[in-house]
Amino acid sequence: MAKDLPVIRFRGACKSYPMAGETVQALRGVDVDIHAGEFVAIMGPSGSGKSTLMHIAGLLDSLSGGRYELEGEDVSAISRRNRADIRNRKIGFIFQSFNLLSRCSAVENVELPMLYHRPAIADWRERAMQALRSVGMESRAAHLPTQLSGGQQQRVAIARALVNRPALILADEPTGNLDSRTGREIMELLESLNTEGITLILVTHDPEVGQAAHRRIRLRDGMIEADEVN
Amino acid sequence: MHIWWTIVRLAVRALMAYKVRSLLTMLGIIIGIGSVIVMISVGRGANASIQDQIHSLGANMLMIFSGTVKSGGVQSGYGTKPTLTIGDAEAIARDCPAVLRVSHATIQPEQIVAGKKNWGARVYGTTDTYAVVRDWPLRSGEFLNEQQVRSAANVVVLGSAVHENLFEPGEEVVGQTIRIKNAPFRIIGVLQPKGRTPSGQDQDDAVFIPHTTMERKIAGGRLPGLVHFILVSAQTGELVAQAKREAEELLRQRHRIAPGAEDDFTVRTLDEFADMAGKTTDIMTYLLTAVAAISLLVGGIGIMNIMLVSVTERTREIGIRMALGAREGDVLIQFLVEAMVISIAGGIIGTLLGITAAKVIAQLAGWMAIISLDSILMATIFSAMVGIFFGFYPARKAAGLDPIQALRHE
Numbered sequence: 001m002a003k004d005l006p007v008i009r010f011r012g013a014c015k016s017y018p019m020a021g022e023t024v025q026a027l028r029g030v031d032v033d034i035h036a037g038e039f040v041a042i043m044g045p046s047g048s049g050k051s052t053l054m055h056i057a058g059l060l061d062s063l064s065g066g067r068y069e070l071e072g073e074d075v076s077a078i079s080r081r082n083r084a085d086i087r088n089r090k091i092g093f094i095f096q097s098f099n100l101l102s103r104c105s106a107v108e109n110v111e112l113p114m115l116y117h118r119p120a121i122a123d124w125r126e127r128a129m130q131a132l133r134s135v136g137m138e139s140r141a142a143h144l145p146t147q148l149s150g151g152q153q154q155r156v157a158i159a160r161a162l163v164n165r166p167a168l169i170l171a172d173e174p175t176g177n178l179d180s181r182t183g184r185e186i187m188e189l190l191e192s193l194n195t196e197g198i199t200l201i202l203v204t205h206d207p208e209v210g211q212a213a214h215r216r217i218r219l220r221d222g223m224i225e226a227d228e229v230n
Numbered sequence: 231m232h233i234w235w236t237i238v239r240l241a242v243r244a245l246m247a248y249k250v251r252s253l254l255t256m257l258g259i260i261i262g263i264g265s266v267i268v269m270i271s272v273g274r275g276a277n278a279s280i281q282d283q284i285h286s287l288g289a290n291m292l293m294i295f296s297g298t299v300k301s302g303g304v305q306s307g308y309g310t311k312p313t314l315t316i317g318d319a320e321a322i323a324r325d326c327p328a329v330l331r332v333s334h335a336t337i338q339p340e341q342i343v344a345g346k347k348n349w350g351a352r353v354y355g356t357t358d359t360y361a362v363v364r365d366w367p368l369r370s371g372e373f374l375n376e377q378q379v380r381s382a383a384n385v386v387v388l389g390s391a392v393h394e395n396l397f398e399p400g401e402e403v404v405g406q407t408i409r410i411k412n413a414p415f416r417i418i419g420v421l422q423p424k425g426r427t428p429s430g431q432d433q434d435d436a437v438f439i440p441h442t443t444m445e446r447k448i449a450g451g452r453l454p455g456l457v458h459f460i461l462v463s464a465q466t467g468e469l470v471a472q473a474k475r476e477a478e479e480l481l482r483q484r485h486r487i488a489p490g491a492e493d494d495f496t497v498r499t500l501d502e503f504a505d506m507a508g509k510t511t512d513i514m515t516y517l518l519t520a521v522a523a524i525s526l527l528v529g530g531i532g533i534m535n536i537m538l539v540s541v542t543e544r545t546r547e548i549g550i551r552m553a554l555g556a557r558e559g560d561v562l563i564q565f566l567v568e569a570m571v572i573s574i575a576g577g578i579i580g581t582l583l584g585i586t587a588a589k590v591i592a593q594l595a596g597w598m599a600i601i602s603l604d605s606i607l608m609a610t611i612f613s614a615m616v617g618i619f620f621g622f623y624p625a626r627k628a629a630g631l632d633p634i635q636a637l638r639h640e
Contacts, residue, residue, distance in 0.1 A: 060553060060633045081557050088555020099550045099637070103243055115236055116555040160554070 005072045006033040007168055007199050008057055014065035015052050015222075026052040028222040029066065034201065036167075039194040041213035042203045049222040051172070054203045058091050058170045059083040071167055088116050092161025094171035094202075098153040100145040106156045107132060107141040113164045131159040135189060151182035158189060168199040175209055187212050241568040244540075245575075252572060255536040258529020259576030259616060260583065262522050263609045267584025269518035270605040272591050273511055279597035280507045284500050286424060288364045290330075290467050292474055294318075294460040294481070297494035312456040313494045316441070318484055319357075319460045325480055328473035330465045333360040334457040336444060342437060343409040344396040351392050352436045353410060355444020361387075361421070363463045371404035371419030374440055378418075382442035386415040390423040391434035413447050415439065470499050526612070529576065530620035537569050537624035548628050549636025562629040569621020570614055577613025581606055 015027040026049045034040055044050045055061040056068060059075060062083070068076045075086060092113075093099075100109045110128040114121045121127060132138045135155040145153050154174060161169050171190065175183030191212060194200045202213065210216050218226040245252040287293075296313040316334060323332040335356040342349050354360070361373040369390065378385050386408060388396075397403050407414050424433045445454060464473035474497050481495055541548070548561055556564075585601055592599035 055634055058553070060637075081559075084552065084555050084557045084560075087553065093553050095637075099546070099553075101547055101550065103247060104240075111236075112551070113554045115233060116551075116557070116560055120233060164555075 006035045006069075007038075007071055008032070008034040008201075009069040010053075010066065011069075012066035013053075013056065013063055013068060015049075015056060015061070016064050026222055027056075027063075030219075030222070030224055032217060032224065032227070034168075034199065036199050037194070037197055039191070039200045039212075039214045040202070041210040041216045042201065042219065043205060043207075043210050043216055044219035044225070045205065047221075048219040050203050050219050052222075053219065054170055054172055054201070057201065058093060059087050084116075085118065088113060089164055090167040092164070092166040092169040094154070094157055094161050094169060094174045096173035096176040098145070098150070098157045098177070100153055100156060100160075102145050105142050105144055106137060106148065106159075109145070109156055110160045110163050113160060117164055127163055128159075131163040132156070134162065135159045149182075150178050151185060154178065154182075154186050155189065158186075158193075162193070162198075166198075168201060169193070171200065171202040173204055173206075174202060175206070176204075183209075237564060237567050238571065241564070241571045244544075244568055245571060251536065252575075255532050255572055256529075256576030256579065258525060258532045259573050259613050260529075260580040262526035262529050262616075263577045263580030263613055264584035264587065265518065265525060266522040266609055266612070267581050267601070267605060268588045268591065269515065269522060271585070271588040271599040271601045272595075273515050273518070274600040274602070275588075275592050275598045276595070277508060277511045278600060280511070281504050283425065283427065284504045284507060286365075287427070287500055287503075288366075288461065288463060290464040290470050291363060291365075291500055292462040292464065292470065292477065293498050293500075294462065294477060295496045295498070296456075296458070297496070312458065313485060314457050314460055314481075315455050316457060317455065318481060319457065321480060321484060322460065322462060322477050326462075326473060326476035328464055328469040328476055329462050331359045331363050331463045332460060333357045333363045334441070334460045335360065336441065336449065336456070336458050338444070338448060340410050340448065342392065342396065344406070347396050349392060349395040351389070353444065353448060354436055354438045355441035355448065356438055357441060360438060360461070363461045364424075366424060367422045369420045369422050370402065371417070373419055373421075374438065379440040379442055382440055382446055384413060384415045384443060384447070385418045385439065386410070387419040387421060387438040388417060389421055389434040389436040389438075391432055392437055393420050410437070410439070411448055470501070474499055526616055530573075530616045533569055533572055533617065534620040534624060536572075537565060537621055538627070540568070541565065541624050541628040544628075545631060545636045545639040548631050549633050549639065552631070552633035553637060558629040561631075562625045565625035565628045566618060566621050569625065570617035573613045573617030573621075574610065577610050580613070581609050584609075 010030050010032045013027050013030040016023050016025050030053065042050045042053060052061070056063055063076055066076070067074060070086065070090065075083070101112070104112070107128050110131050111124055114124045114127065129138060129141060132141055135158050137152060137155045137159060140148060140152060145156070148156065174190065175186050178186060187209060190200060190202070202209070204210055213230070215227070215229045217224060294314060314334070319332050319334040322329055333356060335354045338353050338355070339350060340353045342351055356374070358374045358376045358379050361368070371387070373387055374385065388403070393403060396408065403417050403420060406417050408417060409415070421434070426432055439448070462473060462477060464470045478493070478497050482493065485494055487493060551561060588599040588601060
């Protein structure tokens with residue numbers, strides 16, 4: 001990967017979808033570049049299109065117009081199956097409600113992305129433990145999510161996002177379900193990951209969380225309202 | 231390798247989370263597979279014991295019955311119109327080269343008296359060759375001999391059931407005297423037990439006297455020279471069919487049956503009996519197969535129903551897996567494996583219950599249950615197929631979910 005090539009490049013990104021008989025314009029021409037190692041907060045009121053942008057950046061959804069390049073590769077019109085494979089290899093998701101599988105232990109949850117990795121990963125168990133160690137959850141590997149606190153669950157989720165060594169991590173309101181002290185701890189963990197070189201994009205409407213990012217992109221009505229660097 | 235193991239383990243865990251529900255879902259498969267196993271093993275056991283019974287009737291044997299009475303369209307069973315004679319039997323013995331031995335008999339139910347006890351049994355007036363043709367060994371004493379038949383001696387051979395009912399168990403009775411229609415008969419032998427015929431008649435509940443004695447002292451002048459049936463043993467197993475043809479040809483000549491006219495007698499080989507019995511059990515097998523197929527269908531629909539519920543309940547889980555990179559095919563396989571785990575587990579439980587039930591039924595019915603590996607294998611493969619077939623639609627539905635919608639699902 002050439003140094004100057006952005007991890008994410010949107011050009012004229014548009015997304016519309018039908019809702020209750022009307023067409024909703026969620027994104028109306030977004031141009032943005034995000035480079036490797038950046039820590040970006042996408043902010044804006046609800047309905048501004050930030051969730052849509054995040055879903056498209058995470059290849060959970062596709063654009064209706066414009067162009068999306070991920071690590072220099074045009075992924076605007078690839079198949080559902082290829083999107084799944086790229087999600088698996090290049091993107092780590094962190095959700096507001098953690099989204100751990102309740103019947104699986106912490107380490108099994110971390111193993112999950114490797115289950116879908118092709119080709120199969122040989123040292124999957126060690127890698128899962130290593131990821132848990134990097135978030136300080138090694139001692140809780142055998143616990144079920146219900147036996148863990150919210151902050152601990154989010155740490156396991158972060159380990160899960162890291163385990164396939166993705167190009168970027170997408171975090172959707174990662175502290176939204178946590179008390180402020182635990183939320184700060186999670187933010188510190190995310191910041192330290194960014195310091196180690198991981199590209200981090202987080203979606204939030206919490207100004208305090210946004211303050212931690214190095215760059216803030218504000219969306220309004222599906223367009224970029226402001227793009228500011230700290 | 232570990233991927234498949236993980237998928238199966240997760241499927242088992244998902245099902246163990248709802249034990250009662252999973253068990254109820256399996257019930258249709260359990261009943262279906264169980265009845266298939268019962269049907270096959272009991273059916274085969276029944277068939278084998280019927281075949282055994284038929285072949286115990288005698289070695290390389292043919293049975294000839296006289297024709298039937300037809301009056302006003304009503305056709306009675308074999309032997310209702312006596313047409314066979316002792317002369318016919320002797321002619322078959324003399325003129326048919328494929329025939330080894332011939333015997334014949336008339337049967338009459340009589341009360342048999344021994345001391346203070348009495349017992350009703352069938353009295354056979356027959357020839358000295360009867361025991362050989364029937365391949366029927368004696369427990370003690372001897373069977374009728376030629377001299378006794380020729381001289382119409384008052385001698386009798388007892389079936390084992392008659393011995394049981396008139397004497398103490400193990401009592402030596404050869405030389406003792408019993409009375410039939412007030413005439414004294416000296417016991418010269420007791421036969422080994424032979425069991426029931428395929429039609430359920432107890433073959434041991436009979437006594438055997440010379441046909442000459444029967445005609446003169448028991449039958450009282452009825453049916454002179456006529457017999458109820460003729461038994462023929464062929465020279466070898468290969469000559470059974472030929473013996474049948476020869477006997478039929480000879481009897482048509484002797485009975486002056488015009489070409490094209492209907493025979494007034496019937497010749498049956500044991501193989502024909504076996505075939506007829508086989509056909510009856512075949513029909514039973516088809517019926518039970520239909521029942522089993524229907525219960526497997528119902529069981530399969532039950533699985534489909536529960537899997538659809540499961541897909542709805544676990545929509546969010548599906549969304550998470552997709553976000554983490556599960557392809558449509560991965561989700562499809564996960565739910566297919568779950569459906570198959572349910573149906574195969576049901577199949578295994580059904581097989582075990584079926585084997586138990588088959589053994590119990592066989593015990594009660596007095597034959598053996600034949601449990602073969604192929605029926606178990608077939609049951610397992612069949613239940614897996616039910617799982618794949620009925621699990622496919624729910625799995626397809628799960629795989630087709632939109633990841634964003636699925637992640638939003640509560």
